[in-house]
Amino acid sequence: MQNRYKERMNIALGFIEANLDKPLSLHAVASACHFSEFHFHRLFSALMGETLNDYIGRRRLERAINRLAYRREQSITEIVHELGFSSSANFAKAVKAFSGYSPSAIREPDEEHKSKIGKLLSKYGKAFSPADLYPACTRSALTGKSITRDITMNSKEVEIRQLEAQQVCVLATTQGYEQQGIFDTWDQLIAWASAQGIAPAQQARYAFCYDNPAVTPIEKCRYEAAVVIDPSVEVKAPFRTSTLPAGKYAVLRVKGNDEQLNNARLALYAEWFPGSGFEPDNFPLLERYHNDVREDGFVDLEIHIKLKSLS
Incomplete structure (x- = not known):
């Protein structure tokens, strides 16, 4: 029964993500996942840890x-309208109250910008700095300050692949991006796949990474481990089935430590996308793993970002 509640809560979260640019009422969200609106707000708070x-x-x-x-090609005014805020003034007020920084300070990070304590820190305990949104070389260009720990994004390193749809078995971590929680989740999923006759060496392993930890508190980040399966494989709770959709993906292979991986993710968004002719589609960032960091001491993975033509 608890797993059925989690499945329906995942439907609610998907509905929210798809409609963040619109007014979202309790009735609309509760109806999307077939819960009574009279009880849904309590259920949501109990399962998600926030209202x-x-x-x-x-x-x-x-x-x-x-x-x-x-x-960055969009003006702040365009972002205000696209995300459904009533005015630029209300947008600026909300962003600063949440993050401690104004929209312009986030777009043009500078050590001289002074922050106030925002809700990210006071409510969620998440220290936030706009500079953390950018890779080292971009921070250098934006602030005019030399940063020795530099990286470059060579467009030739990014491959655009047309992928076919694949069915996957998914298990969500209950601890956000906390490392041990991710390891525990993968151990469960790998063991399950092995029991279905998919040997560890033959498992195609992906992760759905929904959130940016530079902005979202680590424990609130959504992370789902996934293994590609044949559609005939029976999947039971706490596991569930999902789909890697067909389409074009930007793919970048990264080998190194966590810092190098994080800089590669940021560089894709901050440097590669603006000149690519594409924008990210409405699908979470995927990571395909080629090794076990616990055994090798380094990560070897491919970042996959689903694409759509720049509108």
Whole structure:
């Protein structure tokens, strides 16, 4: 029964993500996942650890901050309208109250910008700095300050692949991006896949990474481990089935430590996308793993970002 509640809560979260640019009422969200609206707000708070309104407000502002950093071709006014804020003044007030920084300070990070304590820190305990949204070389260009720990994004390193749809078995971590929680989740999923006759060496392993930890508190980040399966394989709770959709993906292979991986993710958004002719589709960042960091001491993975033509 608990797993059925989680499945329906995942439907609610998907509905919220798809409609963050619109007014979201308790009735609309509860109806989408077939819960009684008279009880849904209590169920949501119990399962998610925050109220529905707090969750929607946080996700809307996290998306706004990511747009400010990674869609630099858009004006702040365009972002205001696209995300459904009533005015630029209300947008600026909401962003600063949440992050401690104004929209312009997030878009043009500078040590001289002074922050106030925002809700990210006071409510969620998440220290935030706009500079963390950008890779080292981009921070250097934006601030005019020399940063020795530099990286470059060579467009030839990024491959555009047309992928076919694949069915996957998914298990969500209950601890956000906390490392041990991710390891425990993968251990369960790998053991399950092995029991279905998919040997570890033959398992195609992906992760759905929904959130940017530079903005979202680590424990609130959504992470799902996934293994490709044949559609005939029976999947039972706590596991569930999902689909890697067909389409074009930007693919970048990264080998190194966590810092190098994080800089590669940021560089894709901050440097590669603006000149690519594409923008990210409405699908979470995927990581395909080629090794076990616990055994090798380094990560070897491919970042996959689903694409759509720049509108």
